[in-house]
Amino acid sequence: MVAFWILAVVLLGSAIWCVTAKKPVYSVVALLLHFAALAATYLTLNAEFLAVIQIIVYSGAILILFLFVIALLSSGVAPFATGPDRLPKIAYAAIPLVLIALGFLAWALARTTVATPATSTSSTLGPVGTAGVFGSVADFGTALFTTYLLPFEVTALILMVAVIGVVLLAGDSPPDVPSKKHVEEVRREMREAIVRGGDQ
Amino acid sequence: MNAMAVPLSSYIALSAVIFFIGVAGVIVRRNPLIMLMSIELMFNAANLLFAAFARAWLQNAGHIFVFLVITVAAAEAAIGLAIVVTVFRSAETVDVDDVALMKG
Numbered sequence: 001m002v003a004f005w006i007l008a009v010v011l012l013g014s015a016i017w018c019v020t021a022k023k024p025v026y027s028v029v030a031l032l033l034h035f036a037a038l039a040a041t042y043l044t045l046n047a048e049f050l051a052v053i054q055i056i057v058y059s060g061a062i063l064i065l066f067l068f069v070i071a072l073l074s075s076g077v078a079p080f081a082t083g084p085d086r087l088p089k090i091a092y093a094a095i096p097l098v099l100i101a102l103g104f105l106a107w108a109l110a111r112t113t114v115a116t117p118a119t120s121t122s123s124t125l126g127p128v129g130t131a132g133v134f135g136s137v138a139d140f141g142t143a144l145f146t147t148y149l150l151p152f153e154v155t156a157l158i159l160m161v162a163v164i165g166v167v168l169l170a171g172d173s174p175p176d177v178p179s180k181k182h183v184e185e186v187r188r189e190m191r192e193a194i195v196r197g198g199d200q
Numbered sequence: 201m202n203a204m205a206v207p208l209s210s211y212i213a214l215s216a217v218i219f220f221i222g223v224a225g226v227i228v229r230r231n232p233l234i235m236l237m238s239i240e241l242m243f244n245a246a247n248l249l250f251a252a253f254a255r256a257w258l259q260n261a262g263h264i265f266v267f268l269v270i271t272v273a274a275a276e277a278a279i280g281l282a283i284v285v286t287v288f289r290s291a292e293t294v295d296v297d298d299v300a301l302m303k304g
Contacts, residue, residue, distance in 0.1 A: 004206040008214050015218050015241055019225035024233045031237050038244055044205070045255040050247075050266050057270050062240065062277045069281045070233065073288050091228075098224070102217050109213035116208060116256045125258070134258045140267075148264045155271045162275035169282040 003044055010037040024070050028063055035059045046125065046135035204255060211252035219245035230295050232287075236280045243273045 011034060018030035035058045042051040131138035144152055218241060225238030247266045254262025287299055 001205050004210065008210075011214065011218060012221070015221045018237055018241065019221055019229065019234070021234070024231060024237075027234050027237050031240065034241070034244070038248065041248065042251055045211075045251045047251050047254070047263055047266075050251055050263055053267065053270060057274055058240075058244075062274055065277060065281055066233065066237065069285060073285065102220060105220070106213040106217050109216055110207075110209050112209050112212075114208045114212070114256070134255075135260065135263070139260055140263055143260055144264055144267065148261075151264070151268055155268055158272060158275050162278050166278050166282040169279070169286050 004041075007037050007041050007044070010034075011041070025067075028066050028070070031066075032059055032063055035063070048135060049137045049140050208252055208256045211248065215245045215249040215252070218248070230297055232280075232284045232296050235296065236277060236284070239280075240273060240277065243269060 014030045014034040014037065018027045018034060021027045021030060035054060039051040039054040039059075042048070042054060125134055130136060131142075133139070222238040222241035222245065225241065226235050229235055229238065247269055250262040250266045250269070254260060254266075
């Protein structure tokens, strides 16, 4: 209970810091704090595998990618360090209004009661790490590779498309189409190489 | 046995507020990197909701969905950053308002 409120304050504060930071590097640091707090929140929800992949994938891979791009683009280019801020001064007057609106949203959602089943439907709570207990890695893996095998395979396809897209976007421009003379020359060289290999 | 220490509605409220902070970041900020980070904030708010509902129903389908969302978010971040690098190479700007090539 206390842990949830501490984590909620950290999550909200780091999210606001991430959005309002002047420099993108500070935003990355705020996002790192946010992801760490979110991993801890997953632990309070009995989702230990999610907490681990939150740290590994988000904090380990995605944020490092952001840092690499910031470091790559800001080297020698001054304007990239401080992002352009198009917010007019009068907008600062709207900040308390926004905070009141967000507080009202949180209050309205928090006082509603959500219907949940009285008893467990598929698995039970219990000591962490054993199969059949909610949130255990064994159950997660079993479900992922049996019931949800098709979405898992589609995920592989999505990642492959992403890799190809990134290489096409950020990679070097493709070389010119070789001339016919060049192709003939390469073919002749390959033929000669094969003949030489056959002699030995 | 099934009761959560914190009511589910608290998690819903927290997730909603984080989501709208992300929305505000995308709308207000004009730096493409911070806009991408705000999109990550929105992804994570949705993930928190998935995990909270999975805990409330004691079914790990929500965990599977979070796993898939994290994978898609990784692909999205990679593609988005590649687009930022490409645009920056050609346009030499970091303001998304100045990149209006496809506006017509």
